[in-house]
Amino acid sequence: MHNQINIEEAALIRFDSSAEDAAWVGEYLACGGLGSSSSTVCYFEIQPGKRLGWHHNTAEEIQFYVDGSGELELDTGSRPVKKGDVVVLPEGAAHDVRNTGDVNLRAIGFFARPEVRHVWSDVSYHGETVTGSPNP
Numbered sequence: 244m245h246n247q248i249n250i251e252e253a254a255l256i257r258f259d260s261s262a263e264d265a266a267w268v269g270e271y272l273a274c275g276g277l278g279s280s281s282s283t284v285c286y287f288e289i290q291p292g293k294r295l296g297w298h299h300n301t302a303e304e305i306q307f308y309v310d311g312s313g314e315l316e317l318d319t320g321s322r323p324v325k326k327g328d329v330v331v332l333p334e335g336a337a338h339d340v341r342n343t344g345d346v347n348l349r350a351i352g353f354f355a356r357p358e359v360r361h362v363w364s365d366v367s368y369h370g371e372t373v374t375g376s377p378n379p
Contacts, residue, residue: 246278250286250309250351258374260366265296274376275357283354283376289313291348294341296366301375302356304332306340311348314341324348337364 255268269287273279312325316339332338342348360375368374
């Protein structure tokens with residue numbers, strides 16, 4: 244099956260967390276059973292001054308930054324990210340992303356599995372400490 248989705252037309256879901264400074268909007272564009280058989284794609288946006296929350300993923304993630312600027316925080320320190328950057332995060336690598344700019348930080352996460360779980364260590368989303376792709 245051929246699946247084509249434009250990120251400008253994505254029906255974004257708001258994720259508010261238990262921490263005041265952690266919130267984002269996003270949508271899974273493809274995952275196992277929903278347009279893909281061997282990978283997952285998630286588009287997300289973080290408003291200025293907000294962050295995702297510390298977490299690790301159950302699959303390798305490649306992040307592509309579409310717009311904005313921020314800080315990718317890792318156990319080994321932080322590094323700036325901006326429009327056009329590509330970052331590879333190994334499976335299980337703890338990380339957070341903070342928007343330090345004036346516009347929404349927009350990114351696409353490409354995961355190396357058809358199902359992925361995000362295990363949150365300092366926040367919960369909708370009361371859950373594990374979230375993930377909506378595989379049927």
